[in-house]
Amino acid sequence: MDARAINAALRRGETPSDADLSWFAEGLANGAVSDAQAGAFAMAVCLQGLSTEGRRALTLAMRDSGDVLTWDLDGPVLDKHSTGGVGDCVSLLLAPALAACGAYVPMISGRGLGHTGGTLDKMEAIPGVSINVSEERLQELMRDVGCAIVGATSRIAPADKRLYAIRDVTATVESLDLITASILSKKLAASPDALVLDVKLGSGAFMKSIDDARALAQSLVDTANAAGCATSALITDMNQPLAPSLGNALEVAEVMRVLTGETSGPLAEITVALGAVLLVQAGLCKTEEEAAEQLSATLRDGRAAKRFETMVAAMGGPRDFATGWARVLPEASVIREVAAPEAGYISAIDGEALGLAVVRLGGGRMVESDLVDPAVGLSDILPLGTRVARGTPMARIHASREDAADRAAAEVRAAITISRMAPELPPLIHERIT
Template identity: 70%
Template sequence: MSARVILAKLRHRQSPTREELVWFATALADGRVSDAQAGAFAMGVCQVGLSDVGRVALTLAMRDSGRVFSWNLDGPVLDKHSTGGVGDCVSLVLAPALAACGAYVPMISGRGLGHTGGTLDKIEAIPGVNSQVDEAKFRQIVMQVGCAIVGATDDIAPADKRLYAVRDVSSTVDSLDLITASILSKKLAAGLDGLVLDVKVGSGAFMKDLGQARALATALTKTANASGCRTTAIISDMSQPLVPSLGNGLEIAEVMRVLTGQVIGPVVSVCAALGGVLLANAGLAGDVQTGADAIVGAIRSGRAAEKFG
């Protein structure tokens, strides 16, 4: 098998087989594929598209190109991913609220992308906080606190790291197949039992209309569930910021106001919706509404603030 054969198939508008996609992802990680070939692959996938089976195969192969975590904990391992928006600091409230409700949240987050702020950039606005920790420290935080928000190490989905870099310069960032594989390869590497996806739609999101958001939500949930991780997507409104002050340090200040009960606004509503689904899916709540109430209760009682601290 070779990159040239796979690229020739794409050029003739034929979708690669599962085995070919696995080979290509592995070759991305170990350097057998050049940047030029990676760019041609991205363009080919953008033009031809992948089947549902192919999308799962590429996602899992990119996940397995690096470190995949496994856990032995006394509760479910859960996580959330947002497609990004303005003033979206939900992760900083939801992760500790989930931990306060009995879940473990090993959240591997990212930095700002385009006009959207990154969770790592926000948490590092707190003096002395470092989001880049080694595996031993990451595990220690998750086990002791119940949640951790950290940056990905170089051995998490290295195939995605290579492919993402060429997607940016080859104008293939908006490929539904490549977006799906990129998001899920990193999230599934955390060894999750359950995942909820916050797919943003509106003027402050990457997806501007409901049709685009639904297509992405469908692709992500079908692929994640077929990959063995119970996943639900929620489409949420991003036609205005979720907090009144924008900027890394300012958003941390807003998070503190939410966690200490000074503000009950859109951030809490989104956290309740996402957390309710996660807790219900994981068996930590009888239904979605009970789970949502538990998330709000963890925030209002101050238990989520204690976890954040």
């Protein structure tokens, strides 16, 4: 086997064999495949595509290029993946709620990408929390807590890490085959018994159209099931932020308000919907209605909050976080309201523009080496359909400097459209792919 022959076959529109793709993935991980050969591979897949079988084989090959976790637990191992949006802090709610229902949830998560927030960045907004744990420690967290939200070690799907960096500089990120293999190689390395995918659609998502979102959801579901993992997907709305806050500490605060029963709304609804799919797939509940009630009960009675607090403490954070979170989360030094310039209804929200405003405040990364300020962001964002008078606060800016707040205020005003007529509100869940 050699990379030139594999790339030549791809260029002709042929799908390499399982053995070819396994060899290529191992070559990505150990350096036997050069950057030039990896770039040619990515471009050939992007232009010619892979068959359904080829997509499955590439996913498993990249998964098997590193460690694949095994578990010895008395309940099902469940996981969830979101394709990314704004105000999407579902993972921080879903993991403890599922654990409180008897599941085990080892969430190997990522950092912010583009305009979207990162689950690991949100966890690190909690003082003392370390998301870097060994596989041995992750096993302990599963046995002792039942859930953990951690970063991937260097031994989880190393072929994907190498190929992703090359895709980023060769204009091949958009390939459906490569996106599917990238997402699933990491998720399947955690060996879940069931997986649910939250494919975002709308202005704050990477997928702007229903056709694109449906194609990605179907690809992910088909590939994961072909690889032996029971998987379903929900296509959920991201035409407005899922939570009314964007920014790491601010989103953690929203999570705690839901966990402690202070608020509910779309964030809780999506969490329960995704979790219900998982509990039924894992056989812990017979119907989604039964599963939704069990999950909602963990949010109402404090069991999910207690499980989250236990996880935070086990990962180095405060031991009383469920009651003391407001005292310890970092706060910005400059807080300013953005007033509506005219009366009317909030009819459109450019979620991507809001996400980029948070990045420019310091809540995300313009380049990989940037440090993230966990305190900055936006809060109290009014939802679509809200009727406002001139001067009504539409959002609140949390910034580290006055000039940064000035810039963010202009960006927020530009991202929110006010019209005379009330808009038709989009559904929270557009489609289910099973």
